[in-house]
Amino acid sequence: MESNILIFVFHIFLFFQLRPSSAQDLVRAGYYQCSENHTDVSDINSSLFTHLISGFAAINSTTYQLSLLSSEKCFSIFTDTVKQKNPSVITLLSIGNENANYSIFVSMVSNSFYRKSFIDSSIQVARLYGFQGLDLFGLYPNTVSHMSSMGILFEEWRDAIQLEAKNSSRSELIFTTGVYYSTSIPSGSTYPVDSIRQYLDWVHVVASEYSIPGKYQYTGVNAALYDPAGVKNTNYGIREWINAGLSANKLVLLLPFYGYEWTLVNSKDNSIGAPAAGPANKTTNGHLTYKMIKDEIERHGPNVQVIYNETYVVNYFTIGTSWINFDDVEAIRAKVSYAKEKGLLGYVAWQVSYDDNCVLSEAAASEAHINNSSAQEDNRKSQNKRIFLVILLPTTAAVILLLGIILIFYCWRRKLILNGNGYVSPEYVRKGTYSTKSDVYSFGVLLLQIISGKRISLLCGLNESLSLPDYVS
Numbered sequence: 094m095e096s097n098i099l100i101f102v103f104h105i106f107l108f109f110q111l112r113p114s115s116a117q118d119l120v121r122a123g124y125y126q127c128s129e130n131h132t133d134v135s136d137i138n139s140s141l142f143t144h145l146i147s148g149f150a151a152i153n154s155t156t157y158q159l160s161l162l163s164s165e166k167c168f169s170i171f172t173d174t175v176k177q178k179n180p181s182v183i184t185l186l187s188i189g190n191e192n193a194n195y196s197i198f199v200s201m202v203s204n205s206f207y208r209k210s211f212i213d214s215s216i217q218v219a220r221l222y223g224f225q226g227l228d229l230f231g232l233y234p235n236t237v238s239h240m241s242s243m244g245i246l247f248e249e250w251r252d253a254i255q256l257e258a259k260n261s262s263r264s265e266l267i268f269t270t271g272v273y274y275s276t277s278i279p280s281g282s283t284y285p286v287d288s289i290r291q292y293l294d295w296v297h298v299v300a301s302e303y304s305i306p307g308k309y310q311y312t313g314v315n316a317a318l319y320d321p322a323g324v325k326n327t328n329y330g331i332r333e334w335i336n337a338g339l340s341a342n343k344l345v346l347l348l349p350f351y352g353y354e355w356t357l358v359n360s361k362d363n364s365i366g367a368p369a370a371g372p373a374n375k376t377t378n379g380h381l382t383y384k385m386i387k388d389e390i391e392r393h394g395p396n397v398q399v400i401y402n403e404t405y406v407v408n409y410f411t412i413g414t415s416w417i418n419f420d421d422v423e424a425i426r427a428k429v430s431y432a433k434e435k436g437l438l439g440y441v442a443w444q445v446s447y448d449d450n451c452v453l454s455e456a457a458a459s460e461a462h463i464n465n466s467s468a469q470e471d472n473r474k475s476q477n478k479r480i481f482l483v484i485l486l487p488t489t490a491a492v493i494l495l496l497g498i499i500l501i502f503y504c505w506r507r508k509l510i511l512n513g514n515g516y517v518s519p520e521y522v523r524k525g526t527y528s529t530k531s532d533v534y535s536f537g538v539l540l541l542q543i544i545s546g547k548r549i550s551l552l553c554g555l556n557e558s559l560s561l562p563d564y565v566s
């Protein structure tokens with residue numbers, strides 16, 4: 094009885110303590126590309142981010158261990174440096190992207206010894222340089238068997254991460270990966286969604302590269318949130334992921350801090366979908382960082398008119414036959430607002446250093462915190478209610494419990510002293526003498542119980558001081 098009450102109180106307490114606050118903050122992450130020249134790590138305004146992901150490590154082709162190449166110095170100072178401005182920022186080490194060699198990756202995932210070598214070294218390197226998580230980026234297995242091998246890699250990786258955390262008594266490394274915008278990649282293979290759901294903390298949804306100048310004859314949008322005419326858009330991909338069984342709160346939306354410069358066939362025909370003649374710059378395929386784009390706008394002065402198209406959620410402008418589409422403040426804000434509305438876990442900037450004086454990082458962060466008055470009011474109310482319940486309920490329960498215990502103890506003592514203890518004869522209780530009479534007494538009580546159908550003692554009821562023998566007599 095007492096222990097039941099205790100367990101009950103404990104559960105109430107746990108329930109209110111552990112329930113996550115409904116006003117959960119978005120993950121505000123950003124990728125940063127480490128290079129030999131790491132002078133600008135200290136320029137990152139880390140207070141705008143909750144997570145910073147430093148990339149990109151490679152995989153050694155003979156040992157399958159992690160290789161930091163010439164960027165080792167940058168990786169080694171990264172965590173300490175960004176924590177100076179924001180001690181609570183969490184850092185992850187990312188593997189892949191431009192340092193990903195697909196054939197090495199495939200050999201690694203297809204062999205259990207190589208997988209182990211890779212996994213163990215990734216954890217070791219992450220710990221060595223103070224990273225709190227690991228990320229795999231830019232590897233899109235293009236066959237069914239490579240996809241399923243990747244599912245196995247995820248499982249073994251998580252197992253190793255858990256084991257290492259136990260062994261070292263440190264908190265588990267966060268484990269994430271970058272994925273294509275939808276669950277099926279163009280080669281026809283489909284992500285191992287079950288494995289992702291079970292073993293990864295979240296995925297970075299690469300919601301860009303929908304339309305790039307080298308590939309299409311008509312201008313298109315790099316990172317359309319919506320597209321009335323097709324499936325190459327973020328909203329479609331997010332729906333696919335959710336329908337495939339990954340919950341929204343495991344999805345982190347990539348925000349492109351870059352755009353593409355196309356060459357128009359006719360400078361007057363400059364809408365989305367106008368005839369185009371490839372990238373403006375063949376070397377880069379027209380890729381421009383946000384900073385470069387802002388510089389370009391500034392160079393051309395007030396004649397440049399940047400259009401925001403709400404249908405696609407994109408900004409674009411034309412200079413002569415140059416057509417540049419990108420995410421300016423409006424598009425970034427709309428996407429963060431979308432992430433909140435759909436219950437996504439957060440966003441990740443690609444990349445932090447593409448920004449121009451933190452304009453986009455700040456816009457995203459402020460949109461993340463924006464005062465949606467109705468939501469805020471709800472949050473405040475539920476917060477107050479929670480505090481109230483957390484304090485009041487356990488206190489009340491504890492008082493009830495205490496009173497109950499006192500009462501039970503009181504009754505029990507009275508019974509023991511006045512009437513003996515149930516089947517045990519009063520003689521034995523009072524004097525400690527034991528004889529065959531005691532057995533007779535016990536048997537008598539048992540008989541009375543059978544005949545009367547009453548419990549052996551009436552616990553503090555109307556006849557509170559009476560045990561069954563007294564009641565009968």
Ligand SMILES: *[C@@H]1O[C@H](CO)[C@@H](O)[C@H](O)[C@H]1NC(C)=O
Pocket residue numbers: 129130131132
């Ligand atoms: C690194 O960048 C700084 C400033 O941009 C420059 O002065 C320096 O020469 C660069 N170092 C290397 C090795 O490129």
Ligand SMILES: *[C@@H]1O[C@H](CO)[C@@H](O)[C@H](O)[C@H]1NC(C)=O
Pocket residue numbers: 138140141451455
């Ligand atoms: C970094 O961002 C925060 C939050 O927006 C701002 O208060 C601070 O001034 C910024 N720091 C620098 C050095 O830009």
Ligand SMILES: *[C@@H]1O[C@H](CO)[C@@H](O)[C@H](O)[C@H]1NC(C)=O
Pocket residue numbers: 153154155156160
């Ligand atoms: C791979 O590791 C081996 C053994 O440590 C080393 O000799 C080799 O240089 C590494 N290769 C690369 C590309 O880093």
Ligand SMILES: *[C@@H]1O[C@H](CO)[C@@H](O)[C@H](O)[C@H]1NC(C)=O
Pocket residue numbers: 154194195196197
């Ligand atoms: C990938 O690695 C293999 C084996 O080391 C090498 O032969 C190949 O050239 C590399 N591919 C690229 C694109 O670097």
Ligand SMILES: *[C@@H]1O[C@H](CO)[C@@H](O)[C@H](O)[C@H]1NC(C)=O
Pocket residue numbers: 256257260
């Ligand atoms: C963890 O500890 C166990 C036993 O203490 C040991 O066998 C195992 O190798 C350790 N694993 C790691 C990843 O350190």
Ligand SMILES: *[C@@H]1O[C@H](CO)[C@@H](O)[C@H](O)[C@H]1NC(C)=O
Pocket residue numbers: 374375376377
């Ligand atoms: C194209 O981009 C490359 C690399 O950024 C640059 O060196 C070159 O000057 C650009 N060409 C033109 C025509 O702008």
Ligand SMILES: *[C@@H]1O[C@H](CO)[C@@H](O)[C@H](O)[C@H]1NC(C)=O
Pocket residue numbers: 364365366401402403404405
């Ligand atoms: C966005 O662009 C498309 C294609 O040019 C056009 O049909 C649509 O009306 C535009 N939407 C807005 C809100 O301007």
Ligand SMILES: *[C@@H]1O[C@H](CO)[C@@H](O)[C@H](O)[C@H]1NC(C)=O
Pocket residue numbers: 463464465466
């Ligand atoms: C949010 O609050 C700030 C001031 O706290 C105000 O300037 C801004 O207009 C508000 N935004 C919305 C969408 O309510």
Ligand SMILES: *[C@@H]1O[C@H](CO)[C@@H](O)[C@H](O)[C@H]1NC(C)=O
Pocket residue numbers: 430433434465467468
């Ligand atoms: C405001 O919050 C409510 C409740 O959480 C949500 O339904 C609504 O979509 C939000 N509006 C915006 C503009 O974020």
